[in-house]
Every structure is written in C-alpha cells, then in structure tokens.
Amino acid sequence: MxxxxxxxxxxxxxxxxxxxxxxxxxxxxxxxxDLDTVERNAKTFSETATKLGLKTFAMTKQVARHSGFCQALIRGGIARSVAVDMDCAVACHRAGLKTGHLGHLVQVPRGGVDFAASQLKPDYWTVFSHDKAKEAAAAAAKAGRVQNILARIQTQGDTFYRGHEGGFAAEDICEVADQIDALEGARFAGITTFPALLFDLESRSVKPTPNLDTLKRAAAALAAAGRTDIEINAPGTNSAAVLPALAAAGATQCEPGNALHGTTPLHAMEDLxxxxxxxxxxxxxxxxxxxxxxxxxxxxxxxxxxxxxxxxxxxxxxxxxxxxxxxxxxxxxxxxxxxxxxxxxxxxxxxxxxxxxxxxxxxxxxxxxxxxxxxxxxxxxxxxxxxxxxxxxxxxxxxxxxx
The missing domain is CATH 2.40.37.30 (Lyase, Ornithine Decarboxylase; Chain A, domain 1)
Known part of the structure; x- marks a missing residue:
C-alpha cells in the first residue's frame, strides 16, 4: 500500500x-x-506543532527505537520521546532522546519504577489506576523528585483496541486529581487517552474518536473545579496536516509516530x-x-x-x-x-x-x-x-x- x-x-x-x-x-x-528525510519530517512536524502551542513527544517503536532515527529527530527539533514501554524508554534515552512521556500505552512494571523515576526522569508519567499512581509517586519521592502524573481516563462508548483498555472513570476526574495530588512525590498534571484520532477508511480521512470528547468534558470539569494549566495528551494518527484540528480541540501534547516516516494511513491516501x-x-x-x-x-x-x-x-x-x-x-x-x-x-x-x-x-x-x-x-x-x-x-x- x-x-x-x-x-x-x-x-x-x-x-x-x-x-x-x-x-x-x-x-x-x-x-x-532514510535518515535525511526523517530529519526533514521531524522539522516540518515540530515547527507546525510549536506554532500551535503543542508539545511533541516522538513515538519510535514502529522503527524499533533505532538510535540514528532518534538522533535525526533531535536534529529536526524533537528532543523527547513517548516510550511505549520500558525497553523503548531505555533505548531512546541511550540514543539521546529524553523521556517526555512514560507509561502509555504500557504501564511501568513495579520492578521498573525506581529506575524510571531516578534514571529516566520522565516529564510526564501516565497511570491507569490508583495502585499505579502510588507506585510512581513512591518511586519519585524516593528519588527526591515530584513526578508529573497524567491520568488515563475512559467512559462508556470510548474506543479502545482490544487489549488496550483501562483507565480512571472520566466522571471521577476531579476526585482522581485530588487523590494524586495527595500522594507524596506526585503532582496531577493532566489527562490522556488513546486513540483520540483514527483513520476512517470510508471517508478516507482522519476523524476524532469519542475519546476526544471525553477529554474535552474532563478538561472542562477540571477547569470548573479551579484547576489551570492542565495537560491534555491526545495521541493517535498524527501528521502536521491534522495538528490544527487537534489544537482546536484543546490538546496540549501530540505524539507523532508513523508520521515521522510517512506511514500513517492518510499518507497512503494523499501526499501529506x-x-x-x-x-x-x-x-x-x-x-x-x-x-x-x-x-x-x-x-x-x-x-x-x-x-x-x-x-x-x-x-x-x-x-x-x-x-x-x-x-x-x-x-x-x-x-x-x-x-x-x-x-x-x-x-x-x-x-x-x-x-x-x-x-x-x-x-x-x-x-x-x-x-x-x-x-x-x-x-x-x-x-x-x-x-x-x-x-x-x-x-x-x-x-x-x-x-
């Protein structure tokens, strides 16, 4: 294709x-x-994202966290990764691409939390449950840090790939935020889901999933409760071409993966x-x-x-x-x-x-x-x-x- x-x-x-x-x-x-093209793609994407006020974390799993790929991203203006798992975080960190986001899609195993908190020091750490929030907070406190925590949220009708399910009830987000803030070593920083955008074959376009509306409603509830500067992480089927729509929906973070080597489904349909x-x-x-x-x-x-x-x-x-x-x-x-x-x-x-x-x-x-x-x-x-x-x-x- x-x-x-x-x-x-x-x-x-x-x-x-x-x-x-x-x-x-x-x-x-x-x-x-083709590392020259990867670098140009990263530059195109990062410049578009920056103009829209979006933080960019690169997903590297599709090309197996290749060190040259990571370094081409850095030259193109993307300095941080979203690590799909601990192996991903370690490989990217070793290549010089710092950990911007850890724990999403795969939660950090209990045996890896101390290493993650003390060595990887992610900007953001996603948790799906109070148990995982406690683990992350304790590890950060042990390392003498306060960790920014993103809560993965979900509600009835949201879209998940089978085997990707999990997260806090979106309706409880204000209570969840308070509970995370109460943990030594943790700070509630925002919310996330996956996927927020998906390719629709019938219309040959990228469309928002119900999850994006779930993020919007949760963000509104947090704002009504007096919380400001909330991060909204909305990954899925990113390209520079769809970033304006993502920013308009309130997202503050984006996570290109296949876009960086030109293989999102939309790239097969039209020249992006x-x-x-x-x-x-x-x-x-x-x-x-x-x-x-x-x-x-x-x-x-x-x-x-x-x-x-x-x-x-x-x-x-x-x-x-x-x-x-x-x-x-x-x-x-x-x-x-x-x-x-x-x-x-x-x-x-x-x-x-x-x-x-x-x-x-x-x-x-x-x-x-x-x-x-x-x-x-x-x-x-x-x-x-x-x-x-x-x-x-x-x-x-x-x-x-x-x-």
Whole structure:
C-alpha cells in the first residue's frame, strides 16, 4: 500500500537501499530508514506543532527505537520521546532522546519504577489506576523528585483496541486529581487517552474518536473545579496536516509516530507534508511451485487497511520502476514469517539473491528484523550508519558477529 507512495515521492531512497544490499552492506530482513528525510519530517512536524502551542513527544517503536532515527529527530527539533514501554524508554534515552512521556500505552512494571523515576526522569508519567499512581509517586519521592502524573481516563462508548483498555472513570476526574495530588512525590498534571484520532477508511480521512470528547468534558470539569494549566495528551494518527484540528480541540501534547516516516494511513491516501522514509528489504532465497521465496522476519504488515494485494520491487539492480513489481503472499499472522512468497509466474522472474523491497506500515519492535539507518540519500552519497536490533542496540553484521 505504501510502496506506491515510496515510488512516487522517494525513488532515490529505494534505489540506494537496493544498491547497498547488493553491495552486501544491508542484510536481508531489514527495515531501512532514510535518515535525511526523517530529519526533514521531524522539522516540518515540530515547527507546525510549536506554532500551535503543542508539545511533541516522538513515538519510535514502529522503527524499533533505532538510535540514528532518534538522533535525526533531535536534529529536526524533537528532543523527547513517548516510550511505549520500558525497553523503548531505555533505548531512546541511550540514543539521546529524553523521556517526555512514560507509561502509555504500557504501564511501568513495579520492578521498573525506581529506575524510571531516578534514571529516566520522565516529564510526564501516565497511570491507569490508583495502585499505579502510588507506585510512581513512591518511586519519585524516593528519588527526591515530584513526578508529573497524567491520568488515563475512559467512559462508556470510548474506543479502545482490544487489549488496550483501562483507565480512571472520566466522571471521577476531579476526585482522581485530588487523590494524586495527595500522594507524596506526585503532582496531577493532566489527562490522556488513546486513540483520540483514527483513520476512517470510508471517508478516507482522519476523524476524532469519542475519546476526544471525553477529554474535552474532563478538561472542562477540571477547569470548573479551579484547576489551570492542565495537560491534555491526545495521541493517535498524527501528521502536521491534522495538528490544527487537534489544537482546536484543546490538546496540549501530540505524539507523532508513523508520521515521522510517512506511514500513517492518510499518507497512503494523499501526499501529506511528511515524506516516506522507511522500507522493508529482503532477498530471494529459493524457488518452489511457481513462487520465489524471500526471507522474512519482519513481515508484520500493520492491519490498518483491509487485506490487499501486497507487492514488492524485485531486481538484481537498483530500480523503482513499476515493471519490476510482483505480487507477494505474506504468511498469516498465526504463522511464523520465515518467508514471503513472490509470484514468479508473471513478467517479473526473480532470481536467487535478488533484492526485494516492500513498502508497508510496519511495527518493527514486535519482529525479529534488523533496522538499518542510511544517510546521504538526499546528497547522492548514501551510506549505512548503523545496523541495530529491535532494542536499538548495534548489530555487527556480518563481519564482526562473533567477535
């Protein structure tokens, strides 16, 4: 779905990645990042957000918290992350991207609260319950800090992905705020939800969820109770193009993720300010039964669209030509993606060792893929920066793997 956008808007990146793979510099099963474009995207997003009075925290999980990605964001004006979990926070912190928001979507485990409070020192820490608020407050007090706490809220009719549910009753927010303020080491700072915005396939646009109205009502109740300077964190399907609507709804914080590499659902529908900056690269392994099998490991296609005909560019030479596109069958999510199966019965005739390039919305952190930074595409001198695993740790591939 996103390969078409890559071909139209960033063909030089595709061709650079293919050439580097053919030179042996990028291994199969790699998410590849155009760091020059990431930096420009971050600059575009952060400047728009700043003009609207929005704090920006970057979500990095989709590209596995790659250190070069984090550093490109910093150069583009985004200095803080929203960490989906503790691994995410540690990887971003190690790369120089400080923790702006922790605990949302995944709460901090009890065994990690002291480390989070004393070492990560997040600007904001989201809790879903009084138990987690007490843990965060106690850890902050132990570290000699007062922690800004965001309360995740919910009410009947709000939208949640299955397995993401949780939060305080929105109707009780004033009482919740008082209870958090009463904890040593804690300060009630605001409210959050997820998702506040979602892509609507029927209208091909981004629309607010009921959760955004829940935030508005809770913010109004807090204001009526005399609370001022309340943070309203409203993540979900961000792009520079939707930030004015988010700010108009009262949000004070935004959290771009896929926008930073141009893979929100809306990016597949229309050309937004952010340009595509990520692809998934594989290699043809062998032939069988009319298919050419390419190495998997990172073939998790985030299902934001109904199933569609997945295609890939297949060639032994750098190319962004549509004549080199072939259909690919991706293993079902219930199966391990050892291989993808390229249709070898059409005009494209894959050979062992050919480069295979996909463009899809990924979630690299839940895969066993490599993540590879490439700089210099914009200047015509592409170079691999680092090859990292899904925890943002350098992988010496392949020469030094055993040293």
């Amino acid at each position: 996103f390969l078409d956008t890559l071909i139209r808007r960033n063909p030089a990146f595709i061709e650079a990645a293919m050439e580097l793979h053919q030179q042996g510099k990028i291994p199969a099963n790699s998410y590849v990042l 300010p952010e340009e595509p900056a990520v692809l998934y690269l594989s290699e043809v392994s062998h032939q069988h039964g009319g298919n050419a099998f390419c190495f998997g490991g990172g073939l998790y296609v985030d299902p934001v669209f109904p199933k569609y005909d997945v295609k890939a560019l297949v060639s032994s030479q750098p190319t962004s030509a549509r004549k080199d596109l072939a259909s690919v069958e991706i293993p079902d999510y219930a199966a391990i993606d050892y291989y993808g199966m390229i249709d070898a019965t059409g005009d494209v005739k894959p050979k062992t060792g050919d480069t295979v390039v996909f463009g899809f919305r990924g979630q690299a952190f839940v895969t066993r893929a490599n993540v590879v930074g490439v700089s210099g595409v914009s200047s015509g001198n592409p170079q691999v920066t680092t090859i990292e695993n899904i925890f943002g740790q350098a992988v010496d591939w392949p020469e030094k793997a055993l040293s």
